[in-house]
Amino acid sequence: MLPDHVDVAVVGGGQAGLATAFYLQRAGLTPGRDLVVLDAADRPGGAWPRTWQGLRLFSPAGFSSLPGWMMPPWDDATRGYPPRDHVVDYLTRYEERYDLRVQRPHRVTAVTRADDDPDGRLLVHTDHHLVTARAVVSATGTWERPFWPRYPGMADFAGRLLHAAGYSTPGDFAGQHVVVVGGGNSAAQVLAEVSTVATTTWVTARTPRFLPDDVDGRVLFATARARIEALEQGREHAGVGGLGDIVMVASVKDARERGVLEARAMFAALDNGGVVWADGTRQDCDAVIWCTGFRPALQHLRPLGLRTHDGRIPVGGPSGTAALAEPRLHLVGYGDWTGPASATLAGVGPSARATAAILTGR
Incomplete structure (x- = not known):
């Protein structure tokens, strides 16, 4: 009770x-x-x-x-x-x-x-x-409270827009072309999965940072804590990476071997059939998955x-x-x-x- x-x-x-x-x-x-x-x-x-x-x-x-x-x-x-x-x-x-x-x-x-x-x-x-x-x-x-960035043309896009919070299995996108947005671990893992059944384009706001194959969350947590302590004490601190850097779990390493982990700069807008970059180039797609936190x-x-x-x-x-x-x-x-x-x-x-x-x- x-x-x-x-x-x-x-x-x-x-x-x-x-x-x-x-x-x-x-x-x-x-x-x-x-x-x-x-x-x-x-x-x-x-x-x-x-x-x-x-x-x-x-x-x-x-x-x-x-x-x-x-x-x-x-x-x-x-x-x-x-x-x-x-x-x-x-x-x-x-x-x-x-x-x-x-x-x-x-x-x-x-x-x-x-x-x-x-x-x-x-x-x-x-x-x-x-x-x-x-x-x-x-x-x-x-x-x-998934965060959805706002880009021109989102309302006009005829395909599927979903956040990582709504993503379930890669089979939902079999045979499609999917744009994955985001430069962190979630985006890398979703991209790795979806790319096994669909063609993909990966776009990021900054160049993704991949950690060495032998570095995982243990090192990241220790580095993050040391960095915070150093800042609190007014000291500089350089470490191997942060919690947003990409850990090479098995699926992501497999995606690397398949040549999937090639990121493009963020697009500027969407239209009815895809995404459009600032220089006017575009990519047709069926879905955009926002791994944006x-x-x-x-x-x-x-x-x-x-x-x-x-x-x-x-x-x-x-x-x-x-x-x-x-x-x-x-x-x-x-x-x-x-x-x-x-x-x-x-x-x-x-x-x-x-x-x-x-x-x-x-």
Whole structure:
């Protein structure tokens, strides 16, 4: 049963919400009594069940784990890079293992203040219930807000436009010509898949950066953290790459061998039948897949009036996750602005731990 009053309400039952709930429970809060995790989905796994079937992590399982329990290994010809379904199974078992009692489906529609008392309670409105909480942790991620760039002629294009969030399997594009937009890991993996059944054109806003074959997410996370620490200390730092650089998982290496990983500069517009570059050259296509990232899903926090012009909420404090204008609210897992690499399985732990420590005084 969903409680009416809790110490902490966590909004979102994906990786960030689970990691935060783990630390809150370890600090003494009891799920279902002092702590409630509210999730809009009808099944465990956060956004992972909605990603495309062929998605691979770009780190081995042992370096893609939430706090407390290491992800079971995945060993096959892909050097141990786990597929989507392995991640979903891990997250499902994780919340069961720690009895986090995630309440679903309960979509949080709004978070409001009970009154003008800065030490008062926050009201968490769901589509079924109202929960009052001493503090709220927002951990809704970004998947529900795919970013669509705007280009002239998009409304005129007669083919199919879809974001990576709506991509499922390459078979949907068999025999077609597909334009894949984006220069990161998602674009490279989607391109690698689709190019096995269709002809493709890859377009990017900048020249893609490919990492050496022996470099994967382990090195990237260590480099990202070292770079952030150096900047905070006023030092320069040069590393092998960033989290946006392309890891050569098996499918991407295969695409390289087939000569598919040749990117063109970004087109300037679309027309009825394809895409058009600034010099007037064009490419007919049947579909455009936009692998152009996501924005934070913060609509439920709109009543608090905290968002700035860039759509984010300024955070800081000892945890690095407390909303500066509303310290009863913490944001976990949205990217580097809420903690280094916090939008990743391996990176969310430190932000979750620091947030739980502030909320429990431990």
